Each structure stands twice: as structure tokens, then as C-alpha cells.
Amino acid sequence: MFEIQVPSFLEPIFNVFQGAPLAIKLAIVFIVVAVIITLLAYLSILRSRFRGYKRNKRLAGLLPEIDNLIVEQVLANPAIAAGEPADHIQMDLEAFQELPLDKKWARQAVTDRIIHFRRNVRGNAGHLLRNLYIQLDLSKDTLKQMKSRHWARKVRALTEFMEMEIPVADVTLLPLTNSRNRELRAAARHAYIKLSKNEPFKFFDVVTDPLLMWDQVELFRIITTTEDIAIPNFARWVTYSNNKSVVSFCLLLITHYNQLPAVSAVIKLLDTKDHYLRTDAIRCLGKLRVPDVEDRLVSMYSSQPLHCQIAILKAVGRISSGRHIDFLKQEFLHSTNFDLRKNAAKSLVKNEWIASQVIQELLDTADPESLRILKHCMNPLIKY
Numbered sequence: 001m002f003e004i005q006v007p008s009f010l011e012p013i014f015n016v017f018q019g020a021p022l023a024i025k026l027a028i029v030f031i032v033v034a035v036i037i038t039l040l041a042y043l044s045i046l047r048s049r050f051r052g053y054k055r056n057k058r059l060a061g062l063l064p065e066i067d068n069l070i071v072e073q074v075l076a077n078p079a080i081a082a083g084e085p086a087d088h089i090q091m092d093l094e095a096f097q098e099l100p101l102d103k104k105w106a107r108q109a110v111t112d113r114i115i116h117f118r119r120n121v122r123g124n125a126g127h128l129l130r131n132l133y134i135q136l137d138l139s140k141d142t143l144k145q146m147k148s149r150h151w152a153r154k155v156r157a158l159t160e161f162m163e164m165e166i167p168v169a170d171v172t173l174l175p176l177t178n179s180r181n182r183e184l185r186a187a188a189r190h191a192y193i194k195l196s197k198n199e200p201f202k203f204f205d206v207v208t209d210p211l212l213m214w215d216q217v218e219l220f221r222i223i224t225t226t227e228d229i230a231i232p233n234f235a236r237w238v239t240y241s242n243n244k245s246v247v248s249f250c251l252l253l254i255t256h257y258n259q260l261p262a263v264s265a266v267i268k269l270l271d272t273k274d275h276y277l278r279t280d281a282i283r284c285l286g287k288l289r290v291p292d293v294e295d296r297l298v299s300m301y302s303s304q305p306l307h308c309q310i311a312i313l314k315a316v317g318r319i320s321s322g323r324h325i326d327f328l329k330q331e332f333l334h335s336t337n338f339d340l341r342k343n344a345a346k347s348l349v350k351n352e353w354i355a356s357q358v359i360q361e362l363l364d365t366a367d368p369e370s371l372r373i374l375k376h377c378m379n380p381l382i383k384y
Contacts, residue, residue, distance in 0.1 A: 055105065058105070059109055062099070062100075062106060062109055063109065063113065065099065066099065066109060066110055066113045067113060069095055069096055069099075070113060070114065070117055070129070070132075072095075073091045073092060073095065073096075073132070074091070074117070074125060074128050074129055074132060075117070075121070075125055077089060077091075077128070080124050080125055080128065083124070084124070085124065085127075086124045086125075086127035086128040086130075086131055087127075087131070089124075089128055089131075091128070091131070091132060091135070093135060093136070096110070096136060101136070104141065107136075107138055107141055108141065110136065110138060111133065111138045111141070111142070111160060114129050114132060114133050114138070114164075115160065115163045115164065117129055118130065118163060118164070119163065130164050130165060133164050133166075134166075139161075139164075139166055142157045142160045142161060142166070143157070145157035145160075146158075146168075146172065151179070151181045151183065151184040152183075154176070154184055154187075155183055155184055155187045158176075158187045158188060158190075158191040159187065161191060161195060162190065162191050162194050162195065165194075165195070166195070167195055167197060168191065168195050170192075170196055170198060170199075170202070173188055173191055173192045173195070173196065174192065174202070174203060174206065176188030177189050177192055177203040177206065177207060178206060178207065178208055178209070182212075185209070186212075186214075186215050186218065188203075189203055189207075189215065189219060190218055190219065190222050193219065193222050193223055193226065193229070194222055194226050194229075199232075200229055200230065201232055201237075204237050204241065204243075204246050204250075205237075205241075207243055207246060208243070210243070210244070210245040211243075211245040211246060211249055212245075216245075216249050216252070219249070220249075220252065220253070220256075223253065224256065231257055233259060233261060233262055234250040234251075234253050234254045234257075234259060234262060235250075235254070235259070235261065235262035235264070235265035235266070237250045238250050238251065238254070238262065238265045238266060238269065239265045239268070244274060244276075244277055247269075247277060247280075248276070248277060248280050251266065251269075251280045251281060251283075251284045252280075252284075254266065254284055254288075255283075255284050255287045255288060258288065260288060260290075263285070263288060263290055263293075266281050266284050266285055266288075267281075267285070267290075267293055267296075269281035270282070270293075270296065270297075270300070275304075275305050275307065275308060276307075278304075278308055279307050279308050279311045282297060282308060282311040282312055282315050283311050283314070283315070285297070285315055286311070286314055286315025286316075286317075286318040286319060287318060289318055289319050289320075290319065291319055291321050294315070294316060294319050294321055294323065294324065295323075297312045297315055297316065298312070298316065298324050298327055300312075301327075306337065306339070306340075309340060310339055310340065310343050313328070313331065313340065313343040313344050313346075313347050314343055314346070314347065316328065316347050317343070317346055317347025317348075317349075317350035317351065318350065320350050320351050320353070321351075322351050322353070322354035322355065325348070325351060325354065325355045325358055328344045328347050328348045328351070328355075329344075329348065329358055329362070331344035332344040332345050332348060332362070332370070332373075332374075333362075333370070341370070341373055342373055342376075342377065345373050345374050345376075345377040346377045346382075348362075348374075348377075349374075349377050349378050359374070359378075362374055363375075
């Protein structure tokens with residue numbers, strides 16, 4: 001056995017430890033380990049706070065300089081006020097070389113300030129800020145972050161590219177749209193739509209995971225606010241996609257862009273076994289105001305689940321052809337479900353141009369509860 005050399009001042013403690021029972025030895029070991037881990041944790045926190053303090057102290061002196069240079073060279077540039085195109089404006093890049101751009105943290109600070117200003121300006125000033133970002137070669141740091149193994153750095157790089165509208169190769173972005181990391185996957189999808197110049201919606205073909213509701217909100221915002229984006233016929237994915245969330249999202253886009261050529265593909269979804277997709281299809285047809293499908297919706301009404309029935313009543317009201325006033329009246333008077341009665345009443349009011357006599361008759365003869373529902377639906381402040 002090897003003998004452990006113990007310093008003389010620790011010998012009494014070591015002798016006590018050797019003579020202690022096993023349970024006491026284990027307890028002492030756990031205590032020592034816990035104390036060491038706690039000390040390491042505190043040291044890590046102190047180190048992190050000290051680094052943060054040094055970074056904030058450096059930035060406190062640097063950020064005003066960066067802001068002054070951006071205002072002087074870009075925002076207050078006389079050529080901007082004169083309406084000169086951004087590509088023809090020469091900036092004094094030598095002034096920026098006085099900054100410590102050889103340090104990574106300083107370059108990142110300049111990038112953050114350029115993005116901050118670009119979010120708040122448009123037109124030539126925004127284009128000039130983009131030119132400044134490119135001419136200072138700040139995009140090289142962003143490309144390095146794209147190659148990082150850490151997903152947070154990739155998300156940050158994608159966000160910077162989107163803010164600065166820097167094109168990224170499809171072969172780089174497309175694999176990230178199916179990343180296992182939800183944050184990275186969402187950022188890559190947003191970037192692909194905003195930055196891809198070939199087929200900005202191509203990732204719809206390869207996406208395997210469901211599009212979460214928040215992802216759909218962000219995608220919708222980016223699609224509808226991105227300038228010069230090529231909008232395809234979304235019937236392609238309604239017909240062929242196996243991802244139900246993609247189909248549902250495309251129905252929303254069909255409605256927003258009023259794509260009447262996609263109506264035939266949407267009508268086919270009325271036969272789907274998925275009740276929620278069927279509801280989305282009915283809602284889409286109603287908002288597109290497709291009169292040819294109204295008879296079919298009414299004929300299938302009685303065999304549908306509740307949410308489909310509500311969507312059908314709303315669709316009949318939005319189409320407002322006036323051909324199914326009796327159907328709406330019967331649902332309003334005889335349905336036992338409050339939501340169905342309320343939506344039947346709303347649709348009657350939407351058909352008021354031809355159903356005014358029926359509505360007046362209901363107002364004169366309805367029971368108190370039905371009268372309250374009808375008067376509520378006749379309130380012009382209520383949107384439908």
C-alpha cells in the first residue's frame with residue numbers, strides 16, 4: 001500500500017478521519033465536496049460579474065463615440081437630406097478606424113449600434129447604414145458565428161443577417177430549418193424567407209416538425225412585411241404537403257393574399273378527415289367569399305362537429321348571398337347551443353340587405369333571451 005504524505009499540521013485531522021466510522025467518513029467527504037463546489041460556484045459568479053463590469057466600463061466610454069460617428073457619417077450626412085442614393089454617398093471610414101476595431105468586443109458593439117439605428121430609420125439612411133456595415137467588414141464576424149457549434153451564436157448571426165438584409169446561401173440556411181433546437185429552427189425559417197432570393201418558401205417542402213403558433217405569427221409578420229418578396233400560389237402546399245401545420249398556415253396566407261386561384265385546392269380539404277383542417281378550409285372559403293361553395297357547406301352542416309358548424313355559419317354570413325336565410329333562421333330559433341345561435345344571428349345580420357323583414361319579425365316575436373342575442377349581434381361595433 002502507498003503511504004499518503006500528509007503535512008504535519010493536518011496530521012491530527014487525518015488521524016481523526018482514519019479512526020472515524022465509515023458513515024462519518026462518507027459524511028466528511030460529502031461536506032468537503034459540497035464546500036469545494038460552492039466555492040467554485042461563487043468564484044465563477046464573481047468572475048462573470050467582474051468580466052461584465054469591465055465590459056460595461058469599456059462600452060460606457062466607447063458607445064458615445066460610435067453613436068457620434070454614426071450620426072455624423074450617416075444620419076446627419078448632407079447627401080441623405082439631398083436625396084442622393086446611398087450607393088453614391090462616400091463615407092469617411094478613417095474616422096471609424098480610430099475605434100479599437102481590432103478587438104472583437106468593439107466590432108460587436110459597432111454592429112449592435114448599427115442595427116439599433118437601422119431599426120429606427122428607413123430609406124436612404126437605412127441603406128447607408130447597411131453599406132457601413134459591409135464596408136467595415138463586420139459581416140465576417142457574423143459569418144464566423146454562423147459556423148459556431150453553439151446554437152445561440154447561430155441565432156444571433158441569423159438575426160444580424162436579417163436586420164442588415166445580407167444574403168445567405170440556401171445550402172447554409174435550409175438544413176437549419178429542421179434543426180432539433182426550436183430557437184435555431186425558428187430563426188432559420190424566418191431568415192430563409194427574408195433572405196432567400198430563389199424560393200423563399202422552399203423550406204415548406206422539407207419541414208418535418210409542426211409550425212408552432214408563435215412561429216406562425218412571426219412567419220406571417222415577416223412574409224407580409226418583407227419588401228419585394230415573391231408570393232407563390234400556396235395551393236401547392238395545400239394539395240401536396242403532409243405537414244398539417246404547413247397546410248393550415250398556407251390557408252391563412254391564401255386568405256390574406258386573396259388567392260382565388262387556390263379555391264379549388266381549398267375545396268378539396270372539405271373531404272379531409274381532420275376536423276381542424278376542415279374548419280380552417282371552411283374559414284378560408286368564407287373569408288374569400290366563394291358563393292359556389294355555399295350550398296355544399298349548408299348541406300354538410302348537420303354532420304359536422306361543433307367547431308365546423310360554427311365556421312359554416314360564419315362562412316354563410318361572410319358570403320352573404322342571401323340564399324340561405326331560412327337555414328340561418330332555423331338555427332337561430334331551434335339550436336340548443338349558444339355559440340351556434342349567436343353565430344346564426346350574426347350571419348342573419350350580415351345578410352340584412354335581403355333578410356331585413358325576417359330580422360324585424362324575429363325582433364317582434366322572439367323570446368327575451370333570443371332578443372338579447374339578436375340585438376347584441378346588431379351592434380355595429382361588433383366585428384365579424
